Amino acid sequence: MNEQQATKRAEEIIHQAVDGMSPKPKLERIGPEPVGACIARDDGGPDNRLQVSLAYKLTGVPGSEAKSLVRQARDAWVKLGYKFQSSDADWSKPFPHVNMRTEPDDFWMDAITGVVNRATGEGLASVGVTSPCFPRSTSDQSTADSTAFHRTQVDEHAEQLALAHSSRIYDALHVRHAPAQEGDGTSVYRDAEGTYVHHAWSTQPLTEEETVQAMARVQTYLERAGWTVRHVPAGTGVTALIARNVEDESVTQIAPSTTGALRVAVTTPVSPEKSASS
The missing domain is CATH 3.30.160.110 (Sirohaem synthase, central domain)
Structure with missing residues (x-):
């Protein structure tokens, strides 16, 4: 896998969760940079691998729909055979979050809610996907050098x-x-x-x-x-x-x-x- 393939797959997993949602949200990117050093290894040794991490806030829908959007993301991923990291979200909580992974390519994803207005209990929803680590190619190295x-x-x-x-x-x-x-x-x-x-x-x-x-x-x-x-x-x-x-x-x-x-x-x-x- 390379950066282009990892990004394409991550975007696909996000759209699998979002495209069938009702009401339909808009995607607003979170964070400045999707590609970075792999965080799966941090033992002090050298590691030139990269990792793609994409996250989007779901906007354009009422904050009261945040919990429903997270549930819909969960349902879409379950339908595709993706697995929970540990167990399903605790839906009794006002702001549940879902942690899952794909099989067999092992991308990790989440759908979570956060607080927008504590007085009314409204929230916002976001979805994120992180790829497995992949080797840095020559073109990746050039990009990394220019943005180091x-x-x-x-x-x-x-x-x-x-x-x-x-x-x-x-x-x-x-x-x-x-x-x-x-x-x-x-x-x-x-x-x-x-x-x-x-x-x-x-x-x-x-x-x-x-x-x-x-x-x-x-x-x-x-x-x-x-x-x-x-x-x-x-x-x-x-x-x-x-x-x-x-x-x-x-x-x-x-x-x-x-x-x-x-x-x-x-x-x-x-x-x-x-x-x-x-």
């Missing part, structure tokens, strides 16, 4: 936002951070769509129970703070979280690793207006 993280002068406002988000996530996890390693710290990402400040760090190794508890704490914080949260595969017993801040469009990824540490990354877009005025 690198040290440069960063926009101060975006950097402050990214660091502030990292600090709040650290407080929510309530575990110690590990000494800085290669790839940690603040850097800048550029692609065809814009410029992004990126901040990455790790926690100290945790037990499985500590990991589950920490991930539950940070998910609760993110949802209460208005982030749109979804689950993606991480190659461990606990799925990773990817969340998007609806106000400043920051994206955070919190991923359990094979070493027991949690890898945290926050990516914040640089505002063209603020860059022009700085």
